[in-house]
Amino acid sequence: MSSTPCSRPAAINRRSLLKSGTAAAAALAFGRLGRAVATAAAIPQVRLNNGVSMPMLGFGTYSLRGDLCTESVADAIAAGYRLIDTAKVYQNEEAVGAAIKKSGIDRKLLFVTSKIWVDDSGYDKAKLAFQETLDKLQLEYLDLYLIHRPRGDVNGSWRAMEELNAAGKIRAIGLSNFDPAQYASLMAAAKTKPAVNQVETHPILQEKVELATLEPATVRMEAWAPFGEGRDGLFTNPTLQTIAGKHGKTVAQTMLRWHYQRGVVAIPRSSNPAHRRENLAIWDFQLTPEDMRTIAALDQNRSLFPEWT
Numbered sequence: 001m002s003s004t005p006c007s008r009p010a011a012i013n014r015r016s017l018l019k020s021g022t023a024a025a026a027a028l029a030f031g032r033l034g035r036a037v038a039t040a041a042a043i044p045q046v047r048l049n050n051g052v053s054m055p056m057l058g059f060g061t062y063s064l065r066g067d068l069c070t071e072s073v074a075d076a077i078a079a080g081y082r083l084i085d086t087a088k089v090y091q092n093e094e095a096v097g098a099a100i101k102k103s104g105i106d107r108k109l110l111f112v113t114s115k116i117w118v119d120d121s122g123y124d125k126a127k128l129a130f131q132e133t134l135d136k137l138q139l140e141y142l143d144l145y146l147i148h149r150p151r152g153d154v155n156g157s158w159r160a161m162e163e164l165n166a167a168g169k170i171r172a173i174g175l176s177n178f179d180p181a182q183y184a185s186l187m188a189a190a191k192t193k194p195a196v197n198q199v200e201t202h203p204i205l206q207e208k209v210e211l212a213t214l215e216p217a218t219v220r221m222e223a224w225a226p227f228g229e230g231r232d233g234l235f236t237n238p239t240l241q242t243i244a245g246k247h248g249k250t251v252a253q254t255m256l257r258w259h260y261q262r263g264v265v266a267i268p269r270s271s272n273p274a275h276r277r278e279n280l281a282i283w284d285f286q287l288t289p290e291d292m293r294t295i296a297a298l299d300q301n302r303s304l305f306p307e308w309t
């Protein structure tokens with residue numbers, strides 16, 4: 001995909017994303033002729049506010065551990081995923097690192113994200129935690145490093161991350177689970193604007209206010225739990241089933257396409273190889289404006305993970 005400068009107005013961002021999806025679809029059509037199911041080239045990229053390109057679709061690793069994690073991530077890379085999302089608190093950075101090694105892929109082709117946990121907040125601890133993360137992943141640098149939750153000394157953590165960014169150890173720095181007020185408070189003392197805010201978002205919690213705040217601020221929204229982990233019957237939601245049926249797609253693909261058309265990066269997780277491939281095949285159809293309005297109406301502005309708040 002052509003890169004999408006975040007400084008452009010929202011409407012242009014979305015149009016460019018849609019346009020670039022067409023090129024990606026061509027790459028996928030190749031897949032139907034019996035070649036690779038989805039090539040890395042098929043995943044559109046978005047240009048973050050510091051110029052770094054990030055895939056619009058990636059692979060989540062929450063709750064995947066040990067051999068299952070290594071096998072799942074290695075297979076995800078083989079299937080065409082290039083963005084891998086991990087975190088210290090998932091206790092799987094070593095397994096993700098082993099998968100990257102096993103895949104044999106050129107490091108430069110990957111976009112690896114990890115996150116600093118609450119216990120490691122503050123300038124000194126953040127620096128130590130970052131090095132530990134790199135060591136576990138067996139990497140020399142990260143593409144994206146996030147403050148996992150807005151707790152503790154986030155200003156100290158951010159200062160450490162700014163320095164690591166300037167030193168070339170992290171290509172982009174960002175936040176996770178920050179609301180607009182927490183974002184504004186951090187920015188009052190920050191030199192660098194976050195490139196990304198990773199938040200819970202899916203059809204039941206659409207975070208429209210957050211999106212409306214982030215987009216003009218050129219902070220890219222990234223969806224964790226893009227399927228809401230299937231809670232509240234999302235995979236069998238009749239409205240989503242109708243829209244999916246109309247396009248000859250699955251509900252999972254419809255949800256991922258919806259994220260993409262909103263300009264939101266999604267990182268679905270799957271321990272099932274068929275699901276992993278299904279989730280990559282979203283570039284050959286387009287939700288209509290009416291489909292988008294119908295899905296917008298499913299919003300209940302309600303978290304499906306109240307136990308985490």
Ligand SMILES: NC(=O)c1ccc[n+]([C@@H]2O[C@H](COP(=O)([O-])OP(=O)(O)OC[C@H]3O[C@@H](n4cnc5c(N)ncnc54)[C@H](OP(=O)(O)O)[C@@H]3O)[C@@H](O)[C@H]2O)c1
Nearest residue numbers: 060061062224225226227228229252268269270271272275
């Ligand atoms: N920053 C944060 O605070 C935070 C919090 C939570 C998660 N995350 C990140 O976001 C990622 C995604 O969120 P998540 O893992 O919680 O949930 P999710 O991606 O919304 O849902 C994962 C569930 O969806 C199922 N699934 C995947 N593809 C499917 C398909 N095509 N058809 C039917 N079912 C399908 C998976 O089952 P199968 O395994 O059977 O396919 C799994 O049970 C995480 O892995 C993690 O990297 C970040």
